[in-house]
Amino acid sequence: VLYLGSATGTTPSHVSDIVGEEGLVFCIEFSPRVMREFIERCLPHRKNMIPILADARFPVSYRMYLTEVDVVYADIAQPFQSKIVADNADVYLKSGGWVVQAIKAMSIDVTKEPSETYRREIEHLESRGFGIENVVHLEPYDVAHAFLVAIKK
Template sequence: DIAQPFQSKIVVDNADVYLKNNGWIIQAIKAMSIDVTEKPSITYKREINYLKEKGFEIQEVVHLEPYDKAHAFVVAQKKWEIVDND
């Protein structure tokens, strides 16, 4: 739960250091903390695509409206590439 414009990058950077192979993240995307000029749906898509590009398989996206506007939870699993050094 990070209220920063680059919150997905922070999640990915931390996952690279601390998360085990096939580990899970639950990220709260706070759309207004990322870009107040953009529709939340566009921000969600961009952040989810970033996670996918970094090797996460998105398992579920939960939008929190009407309880909390412009917030969504993303549940994802990191799939590490196995490098064969032979």
């Protein structure tokens, strides 16, 4: 799994448990301070997590650390989230692999209604060759957030 936006490691540690000892989770995080906390919290307990301090907007910059992956999981608070996801998938995701994306509408564009942002993110992934399998809106638990699952055609 390529995990974009690993933060301090809470959700990536659950992904680590799911893939088990035979799987790997490549964890991309941009902030050195947050990555330090991730390393302290997760690595003593999970041997299948690979921390990578890098900017997810530039997937080729961490190419030397990764292999081809089955899943790209994105939990990033950035404009152009689906572009970042698709760019990473183009480099690392196997054909027939899965994308799981947390769409944070207000992090993408605060001037648009969340539904418009969701539509644009979905359309971008479709235009890049992904089939959307499911979209779940996370309200009332997370306002203006949706969770998307797609497959690389």
